[in-house]
Structure formats: C-alpha cells, structure tokens
Amino acid sequence: MVMGRTAQSISRFFSLRKKKQKEKKKQNDWAFPEELCRRFTLAEITAATQCFDQTLCIDKGGYSTVYKGRIKVHGDEDGKDVAIKRFSEDSIEGMCAFREKVLLLCQLRHPNIISLIGFCQTNGERIFVYDYMPNGSLSDYLFDPSNIKNKHPFPLTWKQRLKICIGAARAIHYLHAGIKHAVIHRDVKCSNVLLDQNLVPKLSGFELSKMGPPVLSNVLIKLNSRVSGTVGYLDPEYAMSEQLTEKSDVFSFGVVLLEVLCAKSVSRERFERGKRVWTFPAMIDPFLMGKVAPDCLKKFMNITVRCQRRTGAERPTMGEVQVELECALELQESADAVKQLKELGTSASTSLAPPPPAHDMEDYTYENISLSEIKNHL
Incomplete structure (x- = not known):
C-alpha cells in the first residue's frame, strides 16, 4: 500500500517534470522570421549593456527601461550602437503578447518606423533590440x-x-x-x-x-x-x-x-x-x-x-x-x-x-x- 503510493508520487513527479520540460521547449521553439529579426542570447544583451548598467539608461517608463548598448549584429567586429528595451516582470507584455509584438514588428518596414533588430526571450526576460536614435525624441x-x-x-x-x-x-x-x-x-x-x-x-x-x-x-x-x-x-x-x-x-x-x-x-x-x-x-x-x-x-x-x-x-x-x-x-x-x-x-x-x-x-x-x-x- 505504502509502496503503491510511493510509486504514484514518483510517477507524478516525473510526469510534471516532463510537462514542464515540454512547456519550456514550446516557449523556446516558436516560428519567427529569422531573416528579418535576430534572436539574441541573454549573455549578449548583458554584455552589450554592461550588466544593465544604470549609467547607460536612456529612458525609463512604468513597465520598461531602455539602455544604450553596443552589440554585434551581422558578425561585424566593432558592433553597432543599439537601444535595448527591457520589460519589467509586471509589464502588461505577457509572453504571448511579446511574441505577437515580435512578429508584428518584424513585418513593419518603413523609413519612418523604428527598425526592430532583434529580441531576447529567456528565463522570464523580454527584451527588444532597436536601432539607436542619437537625437532622442x-x-x-x-x-x-x-x-x-x-x-x-x-x-x-x-x-x-x-x-x-x-x-x-x-x-x-x-x-x-x-x-x-x-x-x-x-x-x-x-x-x-x-x-x-x-x-x-x-x-x-x-x-x-x-x-x-x-x-x-x-x-x-x-x-x-x-x-x-x-x-x-x-x-x-x-x-x-x-x-x-x-x-x-x-x-x-x-x-x-x-x-x-x-x-x-x-x-x-x-x-x-x-x-x-x-x-x-x-x-x-x-x-x-x-x-x-x-x-x-x-x-x-x-x-x-x-x-x-x-x-x-x-x-x-x-x-x-x-x-x-x-x-x-x-x-x-x-x-x-x-x-x-x-x-x-x-x-x-x-x-x-x-x-x-x-x-x-x-x-x-x-x-x-x-x-x-x-x-x-x-
């Protein structure tokens, strides 16, 4: 009887673990136009912002902070100046909404619309990488x-x-x-x-x-x-x-x-x-x-x-x-x-x-x- 309950608990544990792994894989595996938008790693974003150094902060809103960074985009050695928008945990941008925005912004190509270079979505982080605008707003x-x-x-x-x-x-x-x-x-x-x-x-x-x-x-x-x-x-x-x-x-x-x-x-x-x-x-x-x-x-x-x-x-x-x-x-x-x-x-x-x-x-x-x-x- 006790062994039966133990077996059920072990089975449930592995079942939940497998389910979480599937959900995590599903979160990471989703289609986006790679030719139009790059997926950055959190390590790349952290390096570009010097661990989100506040001296690089160029704008701060209720749900996000924007940093000026320098990041390699197309294999260039020197990197490129970019604006990195990091959403806070309590942002209205949930994971599904974030992905929808990525797919939307990838499709917008106009000389008077800011270009989305890429994004980062990992470990709960939601980050956009844009062209840097040197003259502000x-x-x-x-x-x-x-x-x-x-x-x-x-x-x-x-x-x-x-x-x-x-x-x-x-x-x-x-x-x-x-x-x-x-x-x-x-x-x-x-x-x-x-x-x-x-x-x-x-x-x-x-x-x-x-x-x-x-x-x-x-x-x-x-x-x-x-x-x-x-x-x-x-x-x-x-x-x-x-x-x-x-x-x-x-x-x-x-x-x-x-x-x-x-x-x-x-x-x-x-x-x-x-x-x-x-x-x-x-x-x-x-x-x-x-x-x-x-x-x-x-x-x-x-x-x-x-x-x-x-x-x-x-x-x-x-x-x-x-x-x-x-x-x-x-x-x-x-x-x-x-x-x-x-x-x-x-x-x-x-x-x-x-x-x-x-x-x-x-x-x-x-x-x-x-x-x-x-x-x-x-």
Whole structure:
C-alpha cells in the first residue's frame, strides 16, 4: 500500500517534470522570421549593456527601461550602437503578447518606423533590440532642450518641424493602409517620435498597438478594446465607447501637431489644468514667432483642429493629413522664396548677392488671421 503510493508520487513527479520540460521547449521553439529579426542570447544583451548598467539608461517608463548598448549584429567586429528595451516582470507584455509584438514588428518596414533588430526571450526576460536614435525624441526638443542628445541643442526650425510631422504622418498612414493587416498604434505622442542623426523621424512605442482585420478600402476599422493610452493624447471617443478605430490615432496625432507649434506639453496641461484659454499669437513657440508664413500657419492649424474633432467620423484619414501637411510645407517654401526675392530686390547689394537665409528675413505678420475656431475647440 505504502509502496503503491510511493510509486504514484514518483510517477507524478516525473510526469510534471516532463510537462514542464515540454512547456519550456514550446516557449523556446516558436516560428519567427529569422531573416528579418535576430534572436539574441541573454549573455549578449548583458554584455552589450554592461550588466544593465544604470549609467547607460536612456529612458525609463512604468513597465520598461531602455539602455544604450553596443552589440554585434551581422558578425561585424566593432558592433553597432543599439537601444535595448527591457520589460519589467509586471509589464502588461505577457509572453504571448511579446511574441505577437515580435512578429508584428518584424513585418513593419518603413523609413519612418523604428527598425526592430532583434529580441531576447529567456528565463522570464523580454527584451527588444532597436536601432539607436542619437537625437532622442521629439519631446526632448520641444519640452526639454537641456535633455537634447544632439551636440547643438538649438530649437528646431519650422521647416524641420514640418518635415518631422510629415514623416510621422507617413508612418501612421502606412500602419493604417499600407500593410496587409491594418495596425492601430494606440500611443501616438511626441516621446514616441524618435529622431536619427539627420533628424529623420522614426515612430516607436508599439507596446499598445493592435492589429486589425485585412485592410479594406473606405472601411473604418473598429476593435473592442480595454482603454489604454497616454492621458492628454487619448481619443475621448475611444475612452467613452471602448471602441478603438484608426481615427483614435488621428486624434492623438492632432495633439502632437499642436505641441509642435506651441513647444508646450499641451497633453500635460490639459490633464493638470483642464480647459484653458489660448490666445493668438502668444500660443506659438516664441522661437517660431514671425517665421511661419500666414498661409502655411492657417493650413497647419486647420489640420490640427480637424484631427481633434469630437468624433472619428469628423476627422480626416492619416492619408489626408499627410497630403495636407505636405501642402503646408509647399506653402511655407513658396512664401519664403517670394520673400527672399523681394528682400534681394530691395537690398543695396548687387543682383549677384545670395538670397538671405530664412532666419534672417523680415518677420511674417498675422494681423488678418483669426484663430477663434481653435481657441473654442481647445
């Protein structure tokens, strides 16, 4: 009798051990596109971050820490600078969700989306390895110039800001309409727009993103989803209905556009102070005052307002936003060209003198612009 119970216990022990081994093997053996994404060992990640040295920490969030590291990617001897994102144990990224994100990010190939180089998933660790962006994020330049990683921490010019907005819009439009299954980012904000060495924007922060059904023309994607996102950027319609659509990203992007113009964290001020009165032109970043051509400013503000309309049905698509931002840039360049020619013609210098740079030109004026619409909207 006793021997029978002992035999059963031994049998159960080996059965459980075998089951755990199977589960562990299943965790490690899963298909992913090896040609697009590399699986790093924990030893490689530890070496790249000098055992997760805090002096290499470049960003820290509620559920993850990002380190700057150097790692060998394609057998190169010197290695490559990378950003290593390590998720905490209590992260919302479970193992299954982590794998889904790996498979998703491997498929995203766009010049304005951060590239996933590889990942590490072992011993409970969940780590992404991305291209390193030496110029930090758009929020660094707008809200915290002292944190700018560039050697020359000057404010971004208006044309630089427009080009960054256009690149980010192209990335979101690609997610919504440029791949087989549409993706809703769900966390579009300035800190998730990273800048490379040439200030080319790279959209990042895909931890909350959701994949929808196959892309169909003129069909609004609707996903039932627990409300997640960043306060201030969060689409109020989504927050009320818990029904996520691509227009939720459009709303968030509208907040980004406003912050680009004002160089203020509009999202934070909305949360902390509630509704506030905006005055024009005091709302514009002082560095941009008089540098934005009136027609360009009107076009830009029109896009910003329409992106943040109350319902998704009233908002434009990201494709339309991209086109209108490109139009705003053309209006700015045309106005600058005309102004340069006028100033060159009135200059005491000869016609051989080069046109003055945009930042040295006479300021634009905004006497005939009324922004009551946006003041009421905000």
